[in-house]
Each structure stands twice: as C-alpha cells, then as structure tokens.
Amino acid sequence: MAFAASSPGGAAVSELPHVIRFANVEQTFGRDDGAAVTALDDVTFDIGRHEFLAVLGPSGCGKSTLLRLIAGLIFPTRGIVSIYDLAVTEPRDEIGIVFQRPTLLPWFDVLGNVTFPLRHKYGRVSAADKARARDLLALVGLSDFASKRIDELSGGMQQRVAIARALLLDPDILLMDEPFSALDALTRDEMGFELLRIWSERPKTVLFITHSIPEAILLADRIIVMTPRPGRVREVIDVNLQRPRSIATLSEPTFNALANHIRGQLFTRISA
Amino acid sequence: MPSQIISAASSSPASAPEAPSRAAAAATPAAWRIWADRLAPACSFIVLICVWEAACRLFAIPSFLLPAPSAIVVAGFNVSVSQWLSNIGATLRVALMGYVAAIVVSIPLAVALVSSRFLSRTLYPMIVIVQSTPIVAVAPIIVVTLGASDLPRVVITFLITFFPIVVSTVTGLMATPEELIELSRSLRAGRVREMLHIRLPFAVPFIFSALKISTTLAVIGAVVAEFVAAEHGLGFFIMFSTSFFKIPQAFAGLAVLVALSLVLFRLCSLAQRWFVPWSLPKSER
Numbered sequence: 001m002a003f004a005a006s007s008p009g010g011a012a013v014s015e016l017p018h019v020i021r022f023a024n025v026e027q028t029f030g031r032d033d034g035a036a037v038t039a040l041d042d043v044t045f046d047i048g049r050h051e052f053l054a055v056l057g058p059s060g061c062g063k064s065t066l067l068r069l070i071a072g073l074i075f076p077t078r079g080i081v082s083i084y085d086l087a088v089t090e091p092r093d094e095i096g097i098v099f100q101r102p103t104l105l106p107w108f109d110v111l112g113n114v115t116f117p118l119r120h121k122y123g124r125v126s127a128a129d130k131a132r133a134r135d136l137l138a139l140v141g142l143s144d145f146a147s148k149r150i151d152e153l154s155g156g157m158q159q160r161v162a163i164a165r166a167l168l169l170d171p172d173i174l175l176m177d178e179p180f181s182a183l184d185a186l187t188r189d190e191m192g193f194e195l196l197r198i199w200s201e202r203p204k205t206v207l208f209i210t211h212s213i214p215e216a217i218l219l220a221d222r223i224i225v226m227t228p229r230p231g232r233v234r235e236v237i238d239v240n241l242q243r244p245r246s247i248a249t250l251s252e253p254t255f256n257a258l259a260n261h262i263r264g265q266l267f268t269r270i271s272a
Numbered sequence: 273m274p275s276q277i278i279s280a281a282s283s284s285p286a287s288a289p290e291a292p293s294r295a296a297a298a299a300t301p302a303a304w305r306i307w308a309d310r311l312a313p314a315c316s317f318i319v320l321i322c323v324w325e326a327a328c329r330l331f332a333i334p335s336f337l338l339p340a341p342s343a344i345v346v347a348g349f350n351v352s353v354s355q356w357l358s359n360i361g362a363t364l365r366v367a368l369m370g371y372v373a374a375i376v377v378s379i380p381l382a383v384a385l386v387s388s389r390f391l392s393r394t395l396y397p398m399i400v401i402v403q404s405t406p407i408v409a410v411a412p413i414i415v416v417t418l419g420a421s422d423l424p425r426v427v428i429t430f431l432i433t434f435f436p437i438v439v440s441t442v443t444g445l446m447a448t449p450e451e452l453i454e455l456s457r458s459l460r461a462g463r464v465r466e467m468l469h470i471r472l473p474f475a476v477p478f479i480f481s482a483l484k485i486s487t488t489l490a491v492i493g494a495v496v497a498e499f500v501a502a503e504h505g506l507g508f509f510i511m512f513s514t515s516f517f518k519i520p521q522a523f524a525g526l527a528v529l530v531a532l533s534l535v536l537f538r539l540c541s542l543a544q545r546w547f548v549p550w551s552l553p554k555s556e557r
Contacts, residue, residue: 071458091458099451106550107473120469121459151554 018046019173019205020070025079027065027231038230039065043079045224045233050203054210054220056262062231063209067175070207071095083173096166096204100178102158104150104165110137111146114164129168136164139198156187160194167202174204178211192218196245213266217258218245225265235265339520348524360528362505363494366422367536370429371490378434379479382441383467403435408496415501425502429493433486440482444475477551480544487536491529506532 027040039062047053055063068074069081072091081088104113114133115125137146140160150158159179166174179195180188192215199206210216216223217239225235239258241249249255321341327333328340335343381399385392411428418424448471456466498507506529513522549557 068454071454073454073457091460095458097455097458099454101449101451103449103451103455105452105470105473107476107548116469117455117459120456120461120465123465149550 017049019049019051019084020047020207021080021082021085022046022066022069023080023082025069025076025081027062027069027074028077040076041230041232043231043233045236047205047207048221050205052199052206052208052219052221054208054216054223055226056210056213056216056223056266057226057231057234058211058228058266060231061226061228063211063226064177065231067097067177067207067209070173071097071175093169094172096169096171096174098159098162098166098174098176098179100182102155102162104158104161106150109147109149110142110153110161113150113161114168117165117168133164133168136167137161139167139201140164141194154187155183156191159183159191163195163198167198172205174206176206176208178209180215181211188215193246195219196243200244213259213262214250214255217241217255217262218249223262225262237262336517336519339523343520344523344527347518347520348527351521351524356528359504359506359509359525360532362502363491363498363507363529364532366425366429366497366505367490367494367532369422369426370493371433371486373426373430374434374437374486374490375483377430378437379441382438382445382475383472385438385442386445386471387463387467399435399438402431407431407493411496411500415497420501425494425497428497428500429490432493432496433489436485436489437479437482440478441475444478445471447478448474476548480540480548480551484537484540484544487540488533491533491536495529 022043022045025040025043026038028036028038030036043062043066055066057063065074069076070083070088072088072095075081075088083092083094105116108116111130111133112119114136115129118129119125134143134146137143140163142157142160142164145153145157150161153161159182162179180191183191196219208216208219220239223237223239224233225237226232227234237258241252241254325341328338328343333340339347381395385395407428410431411424414427415424418427445467452470452474453466456470461469494505495507495510498505499511502508506525510522510525510529513519513525544551545557
C-alpha cells in the first residue's frame with residue numbers, strides 16, 4: 001500500500017507530543033424509554049500538536065460525541081479523555097468550536113458576533129478586543145463586512161464569521177463539526193482551501209468532523225475512519241500528500257488511491 | 273453520458289425565457305399595480321360600507337335591528353366629546369394596566385418555567401387550568417371578591433392577556449439553537465448570561481407576536497370586565513346604549529372600540545420596528 005495504515009486501538013505513531021488523548025473511551029446514552037445506546041465503544045487515539053485530524057464516518061457513528069467529549073460538554077461513561085494529559089472535567093479555555101450551522105446572533109452586526117464570546121464570558125469588550133476581532137475578520141477575508149448585518153451575508157460568509165468567532169479567544173484547539181456541509185459544493189471547496197490557509201497562518205490542533213471523503217483527504221494530516229452503532233475506530237490513515245495543498249492535489253494518484261481505500265473500508269464494514 | 277448532457281442542456285433553455293420575464297414583472301410592477309395593492313384594503317372597506325348603507329335603505333331595515341352606517345355616524349356625533357374621552361380613557365386605563373401587569377408577570381414566569389424542571393412541573397398545570405377557566409364566567413365572582421374599583425377589571429384583563437405571552441415566551445426561549453447553548457456552556461458563561469445574552473434575545477420575535485395578539489385581548493378583557501360591573505368605559509357605554517334601545521349609539525361605541533384595538537396593535541408593531549428591527553422578517557422592516 002502507498003500509505004501507512006494502523007489498526008484500531010494500535011499505537012498511531014506521531015513524532016509530535018500529543019495534545020488530545022482518548023483512552024478506551026466508551027460513551028452510552030440513556031434513552032427516554034430506559035434503553036441505553038452505545039455511541040462510542042473502546043475508542044483510543046491521540047491528536048498531535050498542530051495536527052489536522054479528520055474524523056470520517058457515516059451518520060450515527062458518534063463523530064459529534066467525540067467533539068463534545070473534547071469540549072467538556074459531556075463526559076465519558078468509561079475511559080479517559082485528556083487534553084495535555086489532564087482529564088477533561090469541564091469546558092476549557094483553549095478550545096474553539098465551529099458548528100455545522102453558523103448560528104450567529106441576528107441582533108449583533110458581524111463584529112459584534114465575532115466579539116460575542118468575550119462579551120458573553122466577561123460581560124465587556126475592550127477596544128483592543130475589537131481590534132483583534134477586526135484582524136480575525138481580515139484573516140477570514142471579511143475586512144469590509146464588520147458592520148454588516150448577519151442576514152446580508154451568504155452562507156459561506158456566515159461560516160467565515162463563525163470561524164473568526166471560534167478563533168477570538170486564540171484557542172490551541174479548534175473543533176469543527178461538519179462546518180461546510182450546509183454549504184453548496186463550490187463554496188464548500190473554496191472554504192476548504194480557505195481553512196488550510198487560515199490554519200497555516202494560525203497553526204492550531206484541529207479536529208475536523210466530516211462525512212465527505214475528498215474533504216477529509218484534502219484537509220487532514222491523518223484520518224480516523226469510524227464505523228457506526230456502536231462508534232468504533234475502524235482505521236487510522238496517514239495522509240502523505242504534500243503541503244500546501246491545492247486543486248492539483250485532487251488529481252494526484254495518492255489522493256485517488258486513498259479515496260478508494262476509504263470507500264472500501266466504509267462500504268465493506270457489514271461483510272467484514 | 274454525452275446524450276444526457278445534451279438533453280440537460282437543451283431542456284434548460286426551453287423553460288428559461290419564461291422565468292426571467294416573470295421575475296422582471298415581479299421586481300418592477302406597473303405603477304397602477306402598486307397603488308391597487310395599497311388601496312385594496314381601503315377600497316374593500318368602502319365598498320362594504322356602501323353595500324351596508326344601501327341595504328339598510330333599500331330594505332328599510334329598522335335601526336334597532338341593523339342601523340345604517342350614516343345613522344351610526346350621526347349617533348356618534350350626538351355624544352359629547354368629553355363623554356367619549358372619559359369612556360375611552362376608562363377602558364384604555366384598564367386595558368393598559370392589565371396588559372402591563374401581564375407582561376411584567378408573564379416574561380419572568382416563562383423564564384422560571386424554562387430554567388427549572390421542578391417549576392415547570394408544578395406551575396404549568398396551574399397556568400393551563402387558569403387559562404381553561406372561562407374568564408367571562410369567573411368575572412362576576414372576581415368583582416364580588418375584589419369590590420368596586422379598577423382592581424377587579426385589571427385582574428380580569430390580566431387573566432385574559434397573560435397566557436399567550438407565557439406560552440409564546442416559553443416557546444421562544446426553547447427555540448434557541450442547541451449549538452449556541454453549547455457555545456455558552458463551553459465558555460462557562462453561566463446560566464444567567466445564557467438566559468440574558470442568548471435565550472431571551474432569541475425569544476424576542478416570539479414575545480412580540482404574543483404582545484401584538486395581547487393588545488386586542490387586553491381590550492376584550494377590559495370590555496368583559498365593564499359588562500360585569502362598571503359605571504364608565506366603552507363596554508359600559510355599549511351596555512347602557514342597548515338597554516335604552518339606542519342601537520346606533522351602541523354601534524358607534526363598538527366602532528370606537530375596534531379603532532382602539534387597531535391603534536394599540538399598530539403601536540405594538542411600531543415599537544417592534546423601532547426597538548428590535550432585526551426580529552422582523554426582511555420584508556416587514
């Protein structure tokens with residue numbers, strides 16, 4: 001094979017020190033009818049410093065549960081989720097989240113939305129904070145839109161604002177839950193390259209959840225392929241594609257080989 | 273494959289010429305169309321009045337059954353301005369006091385219901401029972417209990433007005449996107465800020481639709497209270513007029529009542545447009 005593939009639960013080799021670690025994590029949810037649903041089962045993996053990790057899998061494989069565990073919004077039934085070797089017991093400051101929908105606040109303008117985390121957490125926004133928010137708007141390509149209303153922006157622009165909002169507190173870790181899946185195909189491709197540019201200017205440890213195989217390969221250093229019900233790590237794949245990546249990356253033979261391999265992994269899971 | 277592409281390409285121009293022309297017509301309608309659209313409500317109202325007037329004259333309908341619009345206007349002008357003002361003032365005072373009381377109680381109550389499962393389990397059934405009780409039937413009892421002042425009338429107005437505000441506010445507070453609640457929790461901003469910065473603003477469009485409905489309910493409440501016990505007010509005026517068979521005068525009172533409701537409703541809409549324009553759909557700003 002042209003790429004390294006490690007088995008689930010096995011040590012995913014990374015020369016960088018790990019930032020996030022999942023150790024034998026199991027997550028069960030109680031349903032209203034009393035039955036328990038296992039969302040994650042024996043999930044073990046690491047994310048290295050400033051690594052771009054994509055989590056790929058069909059719906060119902062617990063991808064979003066992974067994200068909420070790191071964010072400290074929920075806690076594992078068994079096993080340990082740790083950040084910098086400290087178990088996650090509450091939401092932490094070094095995390096920024098971008099959701100599938102932009103979920104901006106219509107009563108604030110664009111700048112007000114970017115500064116909202118500070119206003120919400122501390123109750124005030126200083127002039128320096130506003131200057132920083134303007135820098136972030138420039139970073140996501142919306143310098144001229146600071147005082148625009150939210151409904152004047154397209155879906156892609158709104159998601160850029162959401163990314164700027166997630167970067168406001170300068171988090172080490174960026175959690176992205178299918179951030180481009182609500183966008184049209186062209187905007188989606190553009191946003192992928194934009195994200196890579198932003199990531200190269202502001203290196204972060206990124207956990208990027210997606211159900212798009214090409215998107216995962218194009219963006220990530222490593223891909224975790226998950227199987228549904230219960231969510232398990234099927235395979236961890238290193239993406240050995242040159243950075244910076246561009247449209248030309250899409251036509252590289254390695255890209256297609258990887259895509260075909262992942263497709264095989266996802267579609268043979270029932271017989272396997 | 274090529275045939276598919278060709279068929280797709282050839283099918284789209286076939287439908288294309290129609291669509292742009294229709295869009296252009298919608299974007300820049302003829303001037304007469306704009307005026308027709310604006311004047312349509314007034315025209316239909318004038319036509320209705322004319323038909324009413326004509327029917328009353330043609331069929332010689334006695335004024336105690338259905339007075340002609342002209343007779344209503346004449347009856348209205350026969351009542352002195354000071355009498356109108358005192359009656360309007362009395363009804364308006366009761367309606368507004370009940371309305372404000374309903375707002376002051378309902379919104380914090382809705383916040384409490386959303387914040388605490390215990391409170392929603394204990395209070396919600398009671399609120400539904402109050403709403404299920406026909407207030408018109410309870411009104412005489414309230415008047416007996418609370419005596420002859422504005423108080424029983426304000427209480428009756430309050431009871432009719434508060435329920436829609438509670439229900440809409442609760443719906444609005446619950447309609448906040450889950451992601452924003454998670455964002456708030458991930459920032460550890462606390463429940464109070466979550467309510468003030470996210471949930472309440474998100475509920476504003478819901479609250480305003482309830483406030484608009486409640487303006488008319490407040491007028492209804494005040495009139496119901498005046499029917500039961502009052503010595504002034506528009507409800508009392510209508511009762512008084514009918515008991516003396518002054519039917520045109522009763523109709524005049526009714527017309528003023530409708531106008532009062534419309535003005536309050538309009539003021540509420542304007543308040544929304546002035547203070548929270550973002551809560552309106554783009555077309556209504």
